[in-house]
Amino acid sequence: MNPNKKRLRRTMMFLNAQKPGLIKDPYIYKPDSIMLDLEDAVAENQKDAARFSLYHALQTIDYRGCEKVVRINGLETAFWREDVRCAVAGGCDSIRIPKTESAQDVKTVEEVIIQSEKEFGREPGSVLIMAAIESARGVMRALDICESSERLFGIALSGGDYTKDLQTRITGTGIELMGARQNMVIAARAAGVQCFDTVYTDLNDMAGFQQDVETIHLMGFDGKSIINPRQINTVHKIFTPSEKEVIFAEKVVREIDEKKAQGIGVFTVDGKMIDIAFYDGAKRTIELAKASGTYKGGLLDD
Numbered sequence: 001m002n003p004n005k006k007r008l009r010r011t012m013m014f015l016n017a018q019k020p021g022l023i024k025d026p027y028i029y030k031p032d033s034i035m036l037d038l039e040d041a042v043a044e045n046q047k048d049a050a051r052f053s054l055y056h057a058l059q060t061i062d063y064r065g066c067e068k069v070v071r072i073n074g075l076e077t078a079f080w081r082e083d084v085r086c087a088v089a090g091g092c093d094s095i096r097i098p099k100t101e102s103a104q105d106v107k108t109v110e111e112v113i114i115q116s117e118k119e120f121g122r123e124p125g126s127v128l129i130m131a132a133i134e135s136a137r138g139v140m141r142a143l144d145i146c147e148s149s150e151r152l153f154g155i156a157l158s159g160g161d162y163t164k165d166l167q168t169r170i171t172g173t174g175i176e177l178m179g180a181r182q183n184m185v186i187a188a189r190a191a192g193v194q195c196f197d198t199v200y201t202d203l204n205d206m207a208g209f210q211q212d213v214e215t216i217h218l219m220g221f222d223g224k225s226i227i228n229p230r231q232i233n234t235v236h237k238i239f240t241p242s243e244k245e246v247i248f249a250e251k252v253v254r255e256i257d258e259k260k261a262q263g264i265g266v267f268t269v270d271g272k273m274i275d276i277a278f279y280d281g282a283k284r285t286i287e288l289a290k291a292s293g294t295y296k297g298g299l300l301d302d
């Protein structure tokens with residue numbers, strides 16, 4: 001398995017691949033991933049210019065550990081094949097497929113990735129895929145999409161296009177996204193891939209943004225697509241376990257290991273009932289804190 005498949009992706013920040021001011025140094029804000037956009041942020045008559053700029057950025061800029069995802073144009077357009085070739089030639093880590101409606105959409109893009117890896121001397125299997133789901137049909141087929149390819153590391157809800165398809169609108173309350181969010185997280189977990197929430201477009205409503213991030217964190221998402229560096233800290237704070245949470249998780253793991261050896265299945269930690277069902281969650285909290293760079297281990301050491 002490509003080791004990057006499960007990497008930390010709390011924040012995936014969109015930027016227009018055509019704008020030098022955005023693509024030159026987004027790593028200074030420390031998002032986990034950047035998503036260089038060739039799709040909706042780029043006007044129809046600027047697609048060639050955006051591709052040119054994307055290729056040179058990928059070839060010349062050291063993005064210092066940020067994952068480099070390229071959002072290609074949709075499969076209904078004349079642009080997407082050349083987008084894939086250019087992104088793979090440049091050295092992208094992953095391709096984001098917009099408006100994914102079926103497992104076949106993923107396989108179709110994968111074929112061109114395979115050809116491009118050969119053409120440009122990239123290691124076979126090195127370019128990963130994420131699928132953005134932006135329609136009712138896509139949501140209904142989320143599990144098939146999640147299981148479509150070994151290269152697919154996750155799915156992402158795209159709320160703007162999705163609510164248009166649903167004949168509603170983004171309200172800021174999340175009501176209109178509830179069913180899609182729930183269905184997609186369940187599908188992603190069933191398939192063992194990651195799940196990302198949609199962008200929050202009101203940059204002046206940071207309280208609304210925080211509420212939105214807290215909701216999707218509790219729903220089980222792995223992270224969120226974002227549009228601006230101002231949104232990074234809020235997401236990282238909510239998606240990174242606190243010291244209190246890590247201490248509790250360490251205690252749970254230690255107690256379960258010890259009690260198992262003593263033949264005890266259920267007990268309490270800090271007054272809370274614990275049994276084996278809590279083990280994986282506690283381990284995940286510790287791993288997430290380590291991957292986030294906030295914990296190196298040893299919190300319970302004397």
Ligand SMILES: CC(C)(COP(=O)(O)OP(=O)(O)OC[C@H]1O[C@@H](n2cnc3c(N)ncnc32)[C@H](O)[C@@H]1OP(=O)(O)O)[C@@H](O)C(=O)NCCC(=O)NCCSC(=O)C[C@@](O)(CC(=O)O)C(=O)O
Pocket residue numbers: 013014015016021022023026037040041132134157158159160161162197198199225227228229230
């Ligand atoms: C919104 C705005 C114009 C505001 O600009 P402003 O300049 O007013 O922002 P400021 O805060 O003043 O910027 C302070 C400093 O940060 C720098 N800075 C800003 N943004 C940065 C960034 N993204 N990356 C790196 N750097 C950045 C800026 O250059 C400045 O640097 P400096 O001058 O040095 O101080 C800008 O953010 C922006 O373009 N965002 C990305 C928009 C985009 O790509 N949309 C397409 C994807 S969504 C979609 O398609 C819908 C979807 O598909 C989604 C789904 O799939 O979920 C669906 O269906 O829903």
Ligand SMILES: [Mg+2]
Pocket residue numbers: 040098134158160161
């Ligand atoms: Mg969209």
